Amino acid sequence: MKNSTGGGAGTLYVVATPIGNLGDISERAIDVLNSVDVIAAEDTRHSARLCQHFSIDTPLKAYHDYSDQAHSEAMIGQLQNGKNIALISDAGTPLISDPGYRLVKLARDADINVVPIPGACAMAAALSVAGLPSDRFCFEGFLPAKSGQRLNYLQALLEEERTMIFYEAPHRIEDSLAAMVDVFGAERDLVLAREITKTYETVLAGSAQQVLSRVQEDPNQRKGEMVVLVKGFEAKDKQIDAKVEHMMRCLLAQLPVKQAAQIGAEISGLRKKELYQWALDNKPD
Numbered sequence: 174m175k176n177s178t179g180g181g182a183g184t185l186y187v188v189a190t191p192i193g194n195l196g197d198i199s200e201r202a203i204d205v206l207n208s209v210d211v212i213a214a215e216d217t218r219h220s221a222r223l224c225q226h227f228s229i230d231t232p233l234k235a236y237h238d239y240s241d242q243a244h245s246e247a248m249i250g251q252l253q254n255g256k257n258i259a260l261i262s263d264a265g266t267p268l269i270s271d272p273g274y275r276l277v278k279l280a281r282d283a284d285i286n287v288v289p290i291p292g293a294c295a296m297a298a299a300l301s302v303a304g305l306p307s308d309r310f311c312f313e314g315f316l317p318a319k320s321g322q323r324l325n326y327l328q329a330l331l332e333e334e335r336t337m338i339f340y341e342a343p344h345r346i347e348d349s350l351a352a353m354v355d356v357f358g359a360e361r362d363l364v365l366a367r368e369i370t371k372t373y374e375t376v377l378a379g380s381a382q383q384v385l386s387r388v389q390e391d392p393n394q395r396k397g398e399m400v401v402l403v404k405g406f407e408a409k410d411k412q413i414d415a416k417v418e419h420m421m422r423c424l425l426a427q428l429p430v431k432q433a434a435q436i437g438a439e440i441s442g443l444r445k446k447e448l449y450q451w452a453l454d455n456k457p458d
Contacts, residue, residue, distance in 0.1 A: 183210070183257040185280045187273065189266040189292025192398070193370035195226060197293045203227050205290055209257040213248060215272050219263050236260065237272045245276055252285045259290075264398075266294040270314045270340050296338050299366035299400035302376055303336075306405065310336040316349055323349065327356040331445065334405040341399045350385040353403060357381060358439040362404035368397035407442075413451055417441050421448065425456050 213236035214220035262271035359382035
């Protein structure tokens, strides 16, 4: 495969690498990385250590989402000239919140063969041990860094019924969990999977408030690579009966409509939107 010439276009391999434990790399991935002409890596210094560990001497070339169009097109030119390229990220499966979309899209547009080499993925690994419904889920990547944008993003997911999966950075994990408590409610089931496959792997499961409290109390839970999984919204078969109306009237006597609806939803299990509309129609003059 290496140093191919003529005879048509080469192949772009999208290769998963370990997310922590080097033993998780596949034999097929090692064979491909050894046999291609070039390895396109997110960070060549980081990937050089991986290649050194497995005695892979294939040349490394930097490729990330900030690479300009000319850089991407040059790689497509190499593929069209019969070279084989392996695309890897710093860890895990490329394109899962990692670089590669632009290059894969250009390759497909140029009718170049793109082959996946499956392997480790933090999202899938976390979901497999979370104990949350896995028949339907959605991957939301990283939340916005700014608090207002983060709250708006989560608010749009308030009634998402699938299990939601997020990646988060250590310096933002506490703020993001607090935002989830605010939007989804303190009792929503939540799992924080940290440092998956690494020495200090930890999986915290419980209510959103319980997980947030544990992170606040233990600085070690604010370190490393993190995946947050949130159970999807469950619409309860409840109606706004006399008891709920009484509760809402008590809340409205002391709180603004939005806050009363939020607290009422957490207590009753009814939709916040439904209680918000009831509160607008019934708020005291």
